[in-house]
Amino acid sequence: MGKASRDKRDIYYRKAKEEGWRARSAFKLLQIDEEFNIFEGIKHVVDLCAAPGSWSQVLSRKLYLPAKLLPDSRDGDLPLIVAIDLQPMAPIEGVIQVQGDITNARTAEMVIRHFDGCKADLVVCDGAPDVTGLHDMDEFVQSQLILAGLTIVTHILKEGGKFISKIFRGKDTSLLYCQLKLFFSVVTFAKPKSSRNSSIEAFAVCENYSPPEGFDPKDLHRLLEKVGSPWGGDDQDCSSGWLEGPNKVYIPFLACGDLSGYDSDRSYPLPKVADGTYQSLDPVQPPIAPPYKRALEMKKASSQGIREIERPSLDS
Numbered sequence: 001m002g003k004a005s006r007d008k009r010d011i012y013y014r015k016a017k018e019e020g021w022r023a024r025s026a027f028k029l030l031q032i033d034e035e036f037n038i039f040e041g042i043k044h045v046v047d048l049c050a051a052p053g054s055w056s057q058v059l060s061r062k063l064y065l066p067a068k069l070l071p072d073s074r075d076g077d078l079p080l081i082v083a084i085d086l087q088p089m090a091p092i093e094g095v096i097q098v099q100g101d102i103t104n105a106r107t108a109e110m111v112i113r114h115f116d117g118c119k120a121d122l123v124v125c126d127g128a129p130d131v132t133g134l135h136d137m138d139e140f141v142q143s144q145l146i147l148a149g150l151t152i153v154t155h156i157l158k159e160g161g162k163f164i165s166k167i168f169r170g171k172d173t174s175l176l177y178c179q180l181k182l183f184f185s186v187v188t189f190a191k192p193k194s195s196r197n198s199s200i201e202a203f204a205v206c207e208n209y210s211p212p213e214g215f216d217p218k219d220l221h222r223l224l225e226k227v228g229s230p231w232g233g234d235d236q237d238c239s240s241g242w243l244e245g246p247n248k249v250y251i252p253f254l255a256c257g258d259l260s261g262y263d264s265d266r267s268y269p270l271p272k273v274a275d276g277t278y279q280s281l282d283p284v285q286p287p288i289a290p291p292y293k294r295a296l297e298m299k300k301a302s303s304q305g306i307r308e309i310e311r312p313s314l315d316s
């Protein structure tokens with residue numbers, strides 16, 4: 001798809017470039033905030049699966065930059081934003097970057113170390129695997145990212161804190177809702193206007209972190225498994241029998257973002273400049289080491305008849 005054609009068919013892609021966001025995903029977080037006021041009173045945040053960085057930009061613009069501009073701002077008092085991804089990202093003011101896999105315990109430990117004993121008020125996770133189109137498979141891999149996010153949450157989120165996570169709606173959505181309800185008193189599944197209706201993506205907005213009394217993060221997996229078992233979890237709404245019959249759990253599901261605003265499934269006419277042409281903007285920040293880079297190198301090498309290209313060294 002050409003740039004102008006994508007600009008026409010994807011209004012949020014075009015708006016992201018106009019407003020200086022690295023990705024259209026920025027609007028999803030902004031629209032979740034419009035509905036849930038997620039940034040109020042927030043100082044310490046973790047952005048999981050952050051590259052190319054539009055959510056981190058939102059965090060920087062909403063939390064770090066306004067605090068830095070205050071006349072009596074001091075370095076030690078500024079909001080702490082830690083962003084993690086498998087991919088490196090170009091720097092963002094006020095955002096500390098950790099490159100790593102969030103399902104790996106060592107990455108979680110690195111994040112925890114940045115908090116140096118203090119706790120996070122908010123953890124956000126927009127993680128997505130490379131989608132295969134096989135919904136069950138995609139939903140499963142996505143659930144592994146949510147689980148990794150929840151593991152980090154149980155180590156660093158303060159009581160009363162919030163967790164926002166991308167989910168893929170599917171047959172296990174009720175199970176996921178009940179698992180999240182074990183830890184948060186309010187869980188809502190939200191669909192921002194900038195997320196296409198055709199996509200199975202939605203966001204779990206989990207408020208008021210309140211783990212079960214005596215909970216030890218080491219017991220997370222055991223506890224989560226209990227929710228899906230016949231003897232059920234301890235939560236009233238999600239106790240046994242929550243999947244069907246009169247006790248079936250109804251998941252609060254909310255559309256968010258200005259409902260009279262842009263529709264992500266519609267095409268919009270392109271604004272023309274004085275000479276009647278349309279000027280497409282370049283992306284704000286192309287990925288600095290995209291996973292497809294090596295594939296492109298290999299394609300180029302094969303078209304030039306080169307059989308073997310040098311493999312990148314592991315520590316580069």
Ligand code: SAM
Pocket residue numbers: 022023025026048049050051052053054055056084085086087100101102103126127128129145
């Ligand atoms: N929120 C980002 C933004 O606004 O720019 C977009 C995130 S993008 C949809 C999903 C990201 O998840 C990708 O950058 C990918 O590298 C990352 N990701 C997927 N699996 C991961 C993992 N196991 N650990 C860390 N990051 C992961």
